[in-house]
Amino acid sequence: MRIVRHHEYGPSKVLVTEEAERPGYGPEDVLVRAEAIGVDHADVQRRLGTFPLGPPPLPYCPSTDVAGTVVAVGDRVGDFTPGQRVVVWKARNAYAEYVAAPAAHLLPLPEGLDAAEATLLGSTGRVAVHLLRTARVAEGETVLVHAGAGAIGHIAVQAARALGAARVIATAGSPAKRDFARSLGADAAVDHRDPDWPERVAEAAGPGGVDVVLDGVGGRQLLDDVKVLAPYGRLVFYGASGGDTAQPAIPALSLMGMRQVMGFSMPTLLGSRPAEAEEGVRLLLGFVRDGSVRPVIHARVPLAEAARAHDLLEERRSMGRVVLVP
Numbered sequence: 589m590r591i592v593r594h595h596e597y598g599p600s601k602v603l604v605t606e607e608a609e610r611p612g613y614g615p616e617d618v619l620v621r622a623e624a625i626g627v628d629h630a631d632v633q634r635r636l637g638t639f640p641l642g643p644p645p646l647p648y649c650p651s652t653d654v655a656g657t658v659v660a661v662g663d664r665v666g667d668f669t670p671g672q673r674v675v676v677w678k679a680r681n682a683y684a685e686y687v688a689a690p691a692a693h694l695l696p697l698p699e700g701l702d703a704a705e706a707t708l709l710g711s712t713g714r715v716a717v718h719l720l721r722t723a724r725v726a727e728g729e730t731v732l733v734h735a736g737a738g739a740i741g742h743i744a745v746q747a748a749r750a751l752g753a754a755r756v757i758a759t760a761g762s763p764a765k766r767d768f769a770r771s772l773g774a775d776a777a778v779d780h781r782d783p784d785w786p787e788r789v790a791e792a793a794g795p796g797g798v799d800v801v802l803d804g805v806g807g808r809q810l811l812d813d814v815k816v817l818a819p820y821g822r823l824v825f826y827g828a829s830g831g832d833t834a835q836p837a838i839p840a841l842s843l844m845g846m847r848q849v850m851g852f853s854m855p856t857l858l859g860s861r862p863a864e865a866e867e868g869v870r871l872l873l874g875f876v877r878d879g880s881v882r883p884v885i886h887a888r889v890p891l892a893e894a895a896r897a898h899d900l901l902e903e904r905r906s907m908g909r910v911v912l913v914p
Protein backbone atom coordinates (compact mmCIF):
# COMPACT_ATOMS: atom_id res chain seq x y z
CA MET A 589 0.00 0.00 0.00
CA ARG A 590 1.01 3.63 -0.33
CA ILE A 591 1.94 5.62 2.79
CA VAL A 592 3.09 9.23 3.14
CA ARG A 593 5.66 10.12 5.80
CA HIS A 594 8.67 12.30 6.46
CA HIS A 595 12.20 11.23 7.38
CA GLU A 596 13.31 14.72 8.41
CA TYR A 597 11.71 17.94 9.68
CA GLY A 598 11.25 20.73 7.19
CA PRO A 599 9.10 22.24 4.43
CA SER A 600 6.20 20.29 2.92
CA LYS A 601 8.47 18.74 0.29
CA VAL A 602 9.91 16.42 2.99
CA LEU A 603 6.64 14.45 2.76
CA VAL A 604 7.29 11.42 0.54
CA THR A 605 5.03 8.69 -0.80
CA GLU A 606 6.40 5.19 -0.19
CA GLU A 607 5.33 1.56 -0.49
CA ALA A 608 4.76 -0.35 2.75
CA GLU A 609 3.09 -3.53 3.98
CA ARG A 610 -0.55 -3.22 5.06
CA PRO A 611 -0.60 -2.77 8.85
CA GLY A 612 -1.08 -5.87 10.96
CA TYR A 613 -4.01 -5.99 13.38
CA GLY A 614 -4.50 -7.63 16.76
CA PRO A 615 -7.54 -9.45 18.22
CA GLU A 616 -9.19 -6.18 19.32
CA ASP A 617 -8.32 -4.22 16.18
CA VAL A 618 -10.03 -3.39 12.92
CA LEU A 619 -8.34 -2.97 9.53
CA VAL A 620 -9.87 -0.12 7.52
CA ARG A 621 -9.42 0.91 3.87
CA ALA A 622 -9.22 4.70 3.99
CA GLU A 623 -11.57 6.85 1.89
CA ALA A 624 -10.73 10.20 3.49
CA ILE A 625 -7.95 11.23 5.86
CA GLY A 626 -8.17 14.45 7.90
CA VAL A 627 -5.22 16.84 7.79
CA ASP A 628 -4.61 18.58 11.14
CA HIS A 629 -2.63 21.68 11.89
CA ALA A 630 -0.66 19.58 14.37
CA ASP A 631 0.55 17.43 11.43
CA VAL A 632 2.09 20.56 9.91
CA GLN A 633 3.76 21.58 13.18
CA ARG A 634 5.10 18.05 13.71
CA ARG A 635 6.51 18.04 10.16
CA LEU A 636 8.20 21.36 10.83
CA GLY A 637 9.55 20.05 14.16
CA THR A 638 7.78 22.92 15.98
CA PHE A 639 4.94 21.05 17.70
CA PRO A 640 4.54 22.62 21.18
CA LEU A 641 4.79 19.24 22.94
CA GLY A 642 7.98 18.33 21.05
CA PRO A 643 8.90 16.94 17.62
CA PRO A 644 7.80 13.37 16.76
CA PRO A 645 10.27 10.49 16.29
CA LEU A 646 11.37 9.98 12.65
CA PRO A 647 10.34 8.65 10.23
CA TYR A 648 6.90 10.01 11.02
CA CYS A 649 3.45 9.42 9.53
CA PRO A 650 0.72 11.51 11.22
CA SER A 651 -1.96 10.14 13.54
CA THR A 652 -5.24 11.59 12.41
CA ASP A 653 -8.96 10.95 11.81
CA VAL A 654 -9.83 8.58 8.97
CA ALA A 655 -13.13 7.52 7.41
CA GLY A 656 -13.35 4.35 5.34
CA THR A 657 -14.55 0.78 5.04
CA VAL A 658 -13.75 -2.13 7.35
CA VAL A 659 -11.86 -4.87 5.49
CA ALA A 660 -11.00 -7.22 8.38
CA VAL A 661 -11.60 -7.50 12.13
CA GLY A 662 -9.69 -9.17 14.97
CA ASP A 663 -11.05 -12.28 16.73
CA ARG A 664 -12.40 -10.34 19.70
CA VAL A 665 -14.18 -7.60 17.74
CA GLY A 666 -17.96 -7.94 17.91
CA ASP A 667 -19.26 -4.49 16.98
CA PHE A 668 -17.86 -4.08 13.46
CA THR A 669 -17.97 -6.25 10.35
CA PRO A 670 -16.17 -6.18 6.98
CA GLY A 671 -17.91 -3.89 4.51
CA GLN A 672 -19.14 -1.49 7.22
CA ARG A 673 -18.23 2.19 6.80
CA VAL A 674 -16.63 3.74 9.85
CA VAL A 675 -14.81 6.75 11.28
CA VAL A 676 -11.54 6.07 13.09
CA TRP A 677 -10.50 8.43 15.85
CA LYS A 678 -6.82 9.44 15.54
CA ALA A 679 -5.57 6.40 13.63
CA ARG A 680 -1.81 5.88 13.83
CA ASN A 681 0.14 6.02 10.55
CA ALA A 682 -2.96 7.59 9.04
CA TYR A 683 -1.61 9.06 5.77
CA ALA A 684 -1.98 5.64 4.14
CA GLU A 685 -4.34 3.49 2.09
CA TYR A 686 -5.05 1.22 5.08
CA VAL A 687 -5.05 1.86 8.83
CA ALA A 688 -5.40 -0.52 11.78
CA ALA A 689 -6.98 0.72 15.02
CA PRO A 690 -8.57 -0.64 18.20
CA ALA A 691 -12.32 -1.18 17.70
CA ALA A 692 -12.85 1.16 20.69
CA HIS A 693 -11.57 4.02 18.49
CA LEU A 694 -14.23 3.50 15.80
CA LEU A 695 -17.71 4.91 15.18
CA PRO A 696 -20.13 3.78 12.48
CA LEU A 697 -20.13 6.38 9.69
CA PRO A 698 -23.46 8.21 10.04
CA GLU A 699 -25.91 8.32 7.13
CA GLY A 700 -26.06 11.61 5.29
CA LEU A 701 -22.32 12.38 5.61
CA ASP A 702 -19.70 11.57 3.03
CA ALA A 703 -16.36 10.14 4.14
CA ALA A 704 -14.59 13.53 4.07
CA GLU A 705 -17.24 15.21 6.23
CA ALA A 706 -17.33 12.22 8.57
CA THR A 707 -13.62 12.63 9.42
CA LEU A 708 -14.71 15.65 11.46
CA LEU A 709 -16.54 13.34 13.87
CA GLY A 710 -13.18 11.89 14.89
CA SER A 711 -11.04 14.17 16.97
CA THR A 712 -11.53 17.57 15.33
CA GLY A 713 -15.27 18.07 15.80
CA ARG A 714 -15.20 16.49 19.22
CA VAL A 715 -12.52 18.94 20.34
CA ALA A 716 -14.79 21.83 19.30
CA VAL A 717 -17.70 20.48 21.35
CA HIS A 718 -15.56 19.67 24.37
CA LEU A 719 -13.97 23.11 24.37
CA LEU A 720 -17.44 24.60 24.74
CA ARG A 721 -18.37 22.09 27.43
CA THR A 722 -15.13 22.78 29.29
CA ALA A 723 -16.05 26.47 29.21
CA ARG A 724 -19.55 25.57 30.50
CA VAL A 725 -21.18 27.73 27.83
CA ALA A 726 -24.63 28.72 29.08
CA GLU A 727 -27.82 29.87 27.37
CA GLY A 728 -27.63 33.52 26.31
CA GLU A 729 -23.85 33.92 26.62
CA THR A 730 -21.39 35.53 24.19
CA VAL A 731 -18.64 33.29 22.80
CA LEU A 732 -15.48 34.36 20.97
CA VAL A 733 -13.93 31.68 18.71
CA HIS A 734 -10.42 32.50 17.48
CA ALA A 735 -9.48 31.13 14.04
CA GLY A 736 -13.20 30.58 13.50
CA ALA A 737 -12.67 29.49 9.89
CA GLY A 738 -10.28 26.66 10.82
CA ALA A 739 -11.12 22.97 11.08
CA ILE A 740 -11.91 23.08 14.79
CA GLY A 741 -12.98 26.74 14.67
CA HIS A 742 -15.72 26.33 12.08
CA ILE A 743 -17.35 23.54 14.10
CA ALA A 744 -16.98 25.55 17.32
CA VAL A 745 -18.74 28.59 15.79
CA GLN A 746 -21.76 26.45 14.94
CA ALA A 747 -21.73 24.31 18.09
CA ALA A 748 -21.60 27.41 20.31
CA ARG A 749 -24.93 28.52 18.85
CA ALA A 750 -26.34 25.00 19.16
CA LEU A 751 -25.38 25.00 22.85
CA GLY A 752 -27.34 28.17 23.45
CA ALA A 753 -24.90 31.04 22.93
CA ALA A 754 -26.83 34.20 22.07
CA ARG A 755 -23.90 35.85 20.34
CA VAL A 756 -20.96 34.24 18.56
CA ILE A 757 -17.95 36.28 17.46
CA ALA A 758 -15.25 34.72 15.30
CA THR A 759 -11.79 35.98 14.48
CA ALA A 760 -10.11 35.09 11.21
CA GLY A 761 -7.10 36.30 9.27
CA SER A 762 -8.60 37.17 5.87
CA PRO A 763 -11.79 38.75 4.47
CA ALA A 764 -12.78 35.46 2.81
CA LYS A 765 -12.37 33.59 6.11
CA ARG A 766 -14.43 36.22 7.93
CA ASP A 767 -17.21 35.89 5.32
CA PHE A 768 -17.02 32.13 5.77
CA ALA A 769 -17.36 32.42 9.57
CA ARG A 770 -20.39 34.72 9.15
CA SER A 771 -21.92 32.25 6.69
CA LEU A 772 -21.75 29.63 9.45
CA GLY A 773 -23.73 31.84 11.79
CA ALA A 774 -21.15 34.08 13.50
CA ASP A 775 -22.79 37.41 14.36
CA ALA A 776 -19.51 39.24 13.80
CA ALA A 777 -16.08 38.38 12.44
CA VAL A 778 -12.96 40.31 13.40
CA ASP A 779 -9.40 40.32 12.02
CA HIS A 780 -7.17 39.09 14.85
CA ARG A 781 -4.11 40.37 12.97
CA ASP A 782 -5.41 43.90 13.62
CA PRO A 783 -3.69 45.10 16.83
CA ASP A 784 -7.01 46.72 17.84
CA TRP A 785 -8.92 43.43 17.63
CA PRO A 786 -9.85 43.48 21.33
CA GLU A 787 -11.70 46.80 20.80
CA ARG A 788 -13.45 45.42 17.71
CA VAL A 789 -14.49 42.31 19.70
CA ALA A 790 -15.70 44.48 22.61
CA GLU A 791 -17.83 46.54 20.18
CA ALA A 792 -19.29 43.37 18.67
CA ALA A 793 -20.00 41.89 22.10
CA GLY A 794 -21.84 44.93 23.44
CA PRO A 795 -22.25 45.90 27.10
CA GLY A 796 -22.33 42.33 28.48
CA GLY A 797 -18.82 41.62 27.15
CA VAL A 798 -17.45 38.20 26.24
CA ASP A 799 -18.28 35.23 28.47
CA VAL A 800 -16.16 32.58 26.77
CA VAL A 801 -13.03 32.69 24.60
CA LEU A 802 -11.70 29.61 22.75
CA ASP A 803 -8.07 30.06 21.72
CA GLY A 804 -6.02 27.50 19.75
CA VAL A 805 -3.66 30.14 18.31
CA GLY A 806 -2.00 31.14 21.57
CA GLY A 807 0.97 33.44 22.06
CA ARG A 808 0.52 37.05 23.17
CA GLN A 809 -3.08 36.94 22.01
CA LEU A 810 -3.86 35.11 25.28
CA LEU A 811 -3.09 38.27 27.26
CA ASP A 812 -5.70 40.19 25.27
CA ASP A 813 -8.15 37.29 25.58
CA VAL A 814 -8.18 37.77 29.35
CA LYS A 815 -8.73 41.50 28.89
CA VAL A 816 -11.84 41.01 26.73
CA LEU A 817 -13.41 38.57 29.21
CA ALA A 818 -16.39 39.85 31.19
CA PRO A 819 -16.46 39.16 34.93
CA TYR A 820 -16.96 35.41 35.47
CA GLY A 821 -15.69 34.85 31.90
CA ARG A 822 -13.77 31.69 30.92
CA LEU A 823 -10.82 31.36 28.53
CA VAL A 824 -10.01 27.89 27.17
CA PHE A 825 -6.52 27.53 25.67
CA TYR A 826 -6.07 24.47 23.48
CA GLY A 827 -3.28 24.95 20.94
CA ALA A 828 -0.47 27.11 19.58
CA SER A 829 -1.14 27.31 15.84
CA GLY A 830 0.43 30.80 15.92
CA GLY A 831 3.78 29.10 16.51
CA ASP A 832 4.70 30.61 19.90
CA THR A 833 5.71 27.53 21.84
CA ALA A 834 6.84 29.54 24.90
CA GLN A 835 3.40 31.10 25.65
CA PRO A 836 3.09 34.18 27.86
CA ALA A 837 2.51 34.14 31.61
CA ILE A 838 -0.97 35.40 32.39
CA PRO A 839 -0.81 37.95 35.25
CA ALA A 840 -2.74 36.63 38.25
CA LEU A 841 -4.19 40.10 38.91
CA SER A 842 -5.95 40.04 35.53
CA LEU A 843 -8.08 37.18 36.89
CA MET A 844 -9.44 39.15 39.85
CA GLY A 845 -12.80 39.76 38.14
CA MET A 846 -13.68 36.09 38.82
CA ARG A 847 -12.19 35.18 35.41
CA GLN A 848 -10.90 31.67 34.75
CA VAL A 849 -8.22 30.36 32.40
CA MET A 850 -8.38 26.68 31.49
CA GLY A 851 -6.41 24.34 29.28
CA PHE A 852 -7.97 21.62 27.17
CA SER A 853 -6.39 18.40 25.94
CA MET A 854 -8.37 15.68 24.16
CA PRO A 855 -5.90 12.91 25.12
CA THR A 856 -6.26 13.93 28.78
CA LEU A 857 -10.06 13.93 28.56
CA LEU A 858 -10.13 10.52 26.87
CA GLY A 859 -7.64 9.06 29.34
CA SER A 860 -9.27 10.40 32.49
CA ARG A 861 -12.97 10.81 31.71
CA PRO A 862 -13.93 8.47 28.88
CA ALA A 863 -17.66 8.65 29.69
CA GLU A 864 -17.58 12.43 29.30
CA ALA A 865 -15.73 12.03 26.00
CA GLU A 866 -18.50 9.67 24.80
CA GLU A 867 -21.13 12.27 25.67
CA GLY A 868 -19.32 14.75 23.46
CA VAL A 869 -19.53 12.38 20.49
CA ARG A 870 -23.26 11.87 21.03
CA LEU A 871 -23.82 15.62 21.29
CA LEU A 872 -21.86 16.32 18.11
CA LEU A 873 -23.70 13.57 16.21
CA GLY A 874 -27.01 15.07 17.33
CA PHE A 875 -25.99 18.51 16.09
CA VAL A 876 -24.91 17.08 12.74
CA ARG A 877 -28.14 15.09 12.39
CA ASP A 878 -30.41 18.04 13.23
CA GLY A 879 -28.43 20.28 10.88
CA SER A 880 -27.22 22.72 13.54
CA VAL A 881 -23.60 21.78 12.72
CA ARG A 882 -22.54 21.47 9.09
CA PRO A 883 -19.02 20.11 8.47
CA VAL A 884 -17.36 21.99 5.60
CA ILE A 885 -14.66 20.46 3.39
CA HIS A 886 -12.27 23.01 1.93
CA ALA A 887 -10.32 20.62 -0.28
CA ARG A 888 -10.01 16.93 -1.13
CA VAL A 889 -6.37 16.40 -2.09
CA PRO A 890 -4.93 13.14 -3.49
CA LEU A 891 -2.85 11.29 -0.88
CA ALA A 892 0.29 11.51 -3.00
CA GLU A 893 -0.08 15.32 -2.99
CA ALA A 894 -0.09 15.58 0.81
CA ALA A 895 2.47 18.37 0.57
CA ARG A 896 -0.11 20.53 -1.22
CA ALA A 897 -2.61 19.85 1.56
CA HIS A 898 -0.04 20.89 4.18
CA ASP A 899 0.66 24.09 2.24
CA LEU A 900 -3.03 25.03 2.43
CA LEU A 901 -2.87 24.90 6.24
CA GLU A 902 0.60 26.34 6.63
CA GLU A 903 -0.22 29.28 4.33
CA ARG A 904 -3.49 29.78 6.25
CA ARG A 905 -5.62 29.35 3.14
CA SER A 906 -7.96 26.60 4.36
CA MET A 907 -11.54 27.22 5.47
CA GLY A 908 -13.00 24.22 7.26
CA ARG A 909 -11.42 20.82 6.79
CA VAL A 910 -8.76 19.61 4.33
CA VAL A 911 -8.73 15.86 3.62
CA LEU A 912 -6.47 13.50 1.74
CA VAL A 913 -8.07 10.99 -0.61
CA PRO A 914 -6.13 7.74 -1.33
Ligand SMILES: NC(=O)c1ccc[n+]([C@@H]2O[C@H](COP(=O)([O-])OP(=O)(O)OC[C@H]3O[C@@H](n4cnc5c(N)ncnc54)[C@H](OP(=O)(O)O)[C@@H]3O)[C@@H](O)[C@H]2O)c1
Pocket residue numbers: 627628629630711712715735736737738739740741759760761762765804805826827828829830831852853854855901902903904906908
Ligand atom coordinates in the same frame (compact mmCIF):
# COMPACT_ATOMS: atom_id res chain seq x y z
N1 LIG B 1 -5.91 20.49 22.76
C1 LIG B 1 -6.27 19.50 21.95
O1 LIG B 1 -6.68 18.42 22.38
C2 LIG B 1 -6.17 19.73 20.46
C3 LIG B 1 -6.61 18.74 19.57
C4 LIG B 1 -6.52 18.98 18.20
C5 LIG B 1 -5.96 20.17 17.74
N2 LIG B 1 -5.50 21.08 18.64
C6 LIG B 1 -4.94 22.37 18.19
O2 LIG B 1 -6.00 23.15 17.68
C7 LIG B 1 -5.46 24.15 16.83
C8 LIG B 1 -6.31 24.27 15.57
O3 LIG B 1 -6.21 23.07 14.83
P1 LIG B 1 -6.96 22.91 13.43
O4 LIG B 1 -6.66 21.54 12.95
O5 LIG B 1 -8.35 23.41 13.56
O6 LIG B 1 -6.11 23.93 12.53
P2 LIG B 1 -6.46 24.85 11.25
O7 LIG B 1 -7.69 24.41 10.57
O8 LIG B 1 -5.20 24.96 10.47
O9 LIG B 1 -6.74 26.21 11.95
C9 LIG B 1 -5.70 26.89 12.61
C10 LIG B 1 -5.85 28.36 12.35
O10 LIG B 1 -4.91 29.06 13.15
C11 LIG B 1 -4.72 30.32 12.58
N3 LIG B 1 -3.30 30.70 12.64
C12 LIG B 1 -2.80 31.70 13.38
N4 LIG B 1 -1.49 31.80 13.23
C13 LIG B 1 -1.13 30.84 12.36
C14 LIG B 1 0.11 30.43 11.81
N5 LIG B 1 1.28 31.04 12.13
N6 LIG B 1 0.12 29.40 10.94
C15 LIG B 1 -1.02 28.76 10.61
N7 LIG B 1 -2.25 29.10 11.12
C16 LIG B 1 -2.29 30.13 11.98
C17 LIG B 1 -5.22 30.25 11.13
O11 LIG B 1 -6.41 31.03 11.06
P3 LIG B 1 -6.37 32.56 10.56
O12 LIG B 1 -5.72 32.58 9.22
O13 LIG B 1 -7.81 32.91 10.55
O14 LIG B 1 -5.58 33.29 11.57
C18 LIG B 1 -5.57 28.80 10.94
O15 LIG B 1 -6.68 28.64 10.09
C19 LIG B 1 -4.01 23.76 16.57
O16 LIG B 1 -3.19 24.57 17.40
C20 LIG B 1 -3.97 22.32 17.04
O17 LIG B 1 -2.68 21.90 17.43
C21 LIG B 1 -5.61 20.88 19.97
